[in-house]
Amino acid sequence: MADDDDTSPLSGVIRRHATRYSPPPGLAARIGAALDEVAREDAARAEASPPSARVVPFRSTARWRPVALAASFVLAIVLSSGTTWYVTAANQQGQIAEEVLASHVRSLLVDHLTDVASSDQHTVKPWFAGKLDVSPPVIDLAAHGYPLIGGRLDYLNQRQVAALVYRHQQHVINLFVWAQSGRAPAPRPPAEIQGYNLRRWQEGDLTFWAISDLNPGELDEFVQGIRTAAR
């Protein structure tokens, strides 16, 4: 039977009137975060049981063993105080960078760039009120060629964050903002990840991440524009 033999008058009524339910804002982001979680657990499990985890015999004479052991403890403690922090923090920044990239790509894929679509900063800013624990600065850079096109709630780094969406020609820029009390400055994240350019900066208690497929020069110009206007 042909597949397009739908002549039922009821079809028309249903197609005209029945609700097509749309996923709520943030569902794509939550699914993405859950997938990342599963992938991390899988990776951790695989690491915990490497195929050939045989113990390498410690080749030293028994006499020296206690001394060597003690020395290695001291060395470990000295090293860990500085290096561990740095390595952990760097990993963390890399992981956030991955999540920023994932959110950016997701926002383009799902055709869900904005929850509130408006080029008016006075519409976008109040929209975040009550949805987040921070009030992100919403700046329109239309005059510089980077018009604001809206905002959206997103989820990354295990928290709800504001995503401000800008456009430059055909390129979309996602600017993520969340509150982070400024401790020691975290190591610099990669400036580029899988072909997307990435910028992070701190302004008071707020952390900003900008990501786009714009070229580095234009993205820097955008960041400069935001930072200048925010002051």
Add this chain to the structure above:
Amino acid sequence: MTTPTGPREFERLALPHLDAAYNLARWLTRNDSDAEDVVQDAYLRAYKYFAGFRGENFRAWLLAVVRRAAYDWLHRNRPAEVVPAGDMDLEAVAADSEADNPETALLRRADQKLVNDMISALPPQFREVVILRELQELSYKDIATIADVPVGTVMSRLARARAMLAADGRRRLKESTHGR
């Protein structure tokens, strides 16, 4: 990464179908937050089995996982709603002329609430073919894959669903005219 396929690759394929997935889950659970849970559960399941996906029609495969997750949810939370459709399939379909000729009053006076209420009242096995056919505009073949039944069953369920809708619509219109 140790997983054969990373989450990014899966997202690239699966997220464009989020609207269809959510719409199906929402119509089967008839509730917003349950639909969200079902879709998230389904996407995680699909990701786990993704490495084994060898088919050509990713959308149909994904929606089949969503449907499975929705039925699992119904079995757990509202078992009374899931009645095997086998018996109902056998009921006379061909003789039912209502489907082909619903009252013009229904066509004229139908609105969003009436149509939504009517579809919601269908048993899930009939509701899903209506949603997949009329709202997602999928082929019988795809619907058969998703619902895991032969194409002939899809067609008879669709015909039967239309007959039920027409009868239910007539009843509701009569009530709203005479009642109150």
